Amino acid sequence: MTKPIHSMTSPIDRRDMLSAMAGGMIAGGVWGQVAAEESRSAGQRLRLLCVGTANRAAANIREVRDQEIVGLCDVDQNYLDKAHAEFPNAVTFRDYREMIDAMADQADAIVIGASDHHHAPAAIRAIESGLHCYCEKPLTHTVAEARKITEAARRKGVATQMGTQIHAGANYRRVVEIIRSGAIGDVTQVHVWVNKAWGGGELPSTADPVPPQLDWDLWIGPAAKRPYAKGQYHPAQWRRWWEFGQGTLGDMGCHYMDLPFWALGLKYPENIQAEGEPPHPETCPLGLTVKYQFAASDQHGPLELIWYDGNHAPKEIDGHAVPGSGVLFVGTEGKMVATYGQYQLLPEDKFADFQPPEPSIPDSIGHHAEWIKACKDGTPTTCNFDYSGPLTETVLLGNVAYRTGGAIQWDAANLKVTNDSQANQYISKTYRSGWEV
CATH class of the missing domain: 3.40.50.720 (NAD(P)-binding Rossmann-like Domain)
Structure with missing residues (x-):
């Protein structure tokens, strides 16, 4: 930027x-x-x-x-x-x-x-x-x-x-205020990207001794039992595996998609389509593109949100060089690119004299302190979970679409995919006895 x-x-x-x-x-x-x-x-x-x-x-x-x-x-x-x-x-x-x-x-x-x-x-x-x-x-x-x-x-x-x-940061508040002020007009599209990659690999073929300090059965918890493999799961690599994590989208989606969710009052998407390498039954992809379609609401018109991660993360969007991770709002009167700590309105000459609206969202006392x-x-x-629940659902639906291999239509009221019954196997899961939700 x-x-x-x-x-x-x-x-x-x-x-x-x-x-x-x-x-x-x-x-x-x-x-x-x-x-x-x-x-x-x-x-x-x-x-x-x-x-x-x-x-x-x-x-x-x-x-x-x-x-x-x-x-x-x-x-x-x-x-x-x-x-x-x-x-x-x-x-x-x-x-x-x-x-x-x-x-x-x-x-x-x-x-x-x-x-x-x-x-x-x-x-x-x-x-x-x-x-x-x-x-x-x-x-x-x-x-x-x-x-x-x-x-x-x-x-x-x-x-x-x-x-x-990061939701508690001052920059996110200023971005939300500017988007809601109409400075870039009606937002019709949002691009969200992260150049991180949690994915790849094959299921280990051999079992390693469990470290004496680790209770492997409790670590597995609700998941299906599998042998311990050194360096593959605990303490961090679990994010790569469908059984335990949700890849880069699961790791970072709630952070970066949080900004458009907040600014535009998003809730549940109607259609989701994902593109990436052929789905692996065990591990998450090294790169992913997901297109979410949101119906018009009282806060926005019909809207497309596009997520990119890993080796799908762009270096340029709509002719604009972009940082390694961020959000680009596309409006009828201009654009805004934002990261955790800064924002920029585009085109630069049009917004050279731009004055942001007076702050209207109070500063946070701290995320944990709240x-x-x-x-x-x-x-x-x-x-709170009334906000974060729908955000999490939306993020995870991207992986449902990816693992399904096509576009899915989402019925949020009934919590199901309507156009592909096979996709619903990824909406929930089976738990080991004693760990049911």
Whole structure:
């Protein structure tokens, strides 16, 4: 991106009460007077359970460490021991099901930072126990799980937040304000791209010894059993495998598609078409292009959103050189390219004297801080599951279309593909006994 115009640096039995009040609540939103009164006061620390203690999970724990960490869970004993040394008063577990069952009445909320295939089993169990929930992106491993978690959180009235941390940044707010102001006219198309690639490889043909610190059976969790293979799954490579992750689209889609979702008030697409290398039964692609079609709404006309990742990521769009990852809004009166920290209006000469509208979206107190505050007083979060659920569904539908091998038509109301019955096998999945969602 050349010469950006603007740059930004970036107690009471709570479960019974929440269940009784569920009919009038919004997940992550306003709970009503009684719920606010029974929540922990601003001066009290939340009692938190943490699923996962290393890597992304460790980053989340750092953001909530000023609260009271009462439970820690990790399948890797080395990771767990390191976290426990920092929070010696926390009770430690290897199995989050046991932690939630044992400690739900001694905790207020849960922070989930495990691999994608564990998000829904942990989150649903916690939400049904009345715990407020912070969960990393993508919210779930399947489309059906995203809908189930969204509905459960709404029904239980808990405060929720998905881990799309950049949503709290000032630059995203300014982009949303400018798009909504009509500066580039009516947006008809959005390009979203990431030059990262999680994919490729073949199923290992041999089994390696399981490291002594790792409980491999618990790591597999709800997935079908398979032998341990060194360097192939734990701790990071799981994103490449359909059984555990959703590739680059699953990893980064919720971050970058978040911006057009917010700015344009997107919900569910009607048609999705994907292009890439022939689908592999085990691993995600090294490059993907997905075209989402959204019907007109009161916030936008008919809209096409195109996603590119890996070796499909463009270096130029519509004659404009673009950075390695970003978003390009195409409007009837101009264009805007945006990254996490900056934006630029195009053509440059037309917008040389552009003055952005006065800020109207309040600055965030911090992505995790929003959620902590919501847990205590019921104020809304900006990435609650009512918002993040549809975003996650849309992201994951791109992989459904890709694995199906053609265009799919999506019936959001009934949670099914209408033009290809075979595609519906990828909307949900089968769980190992004891891990059902």
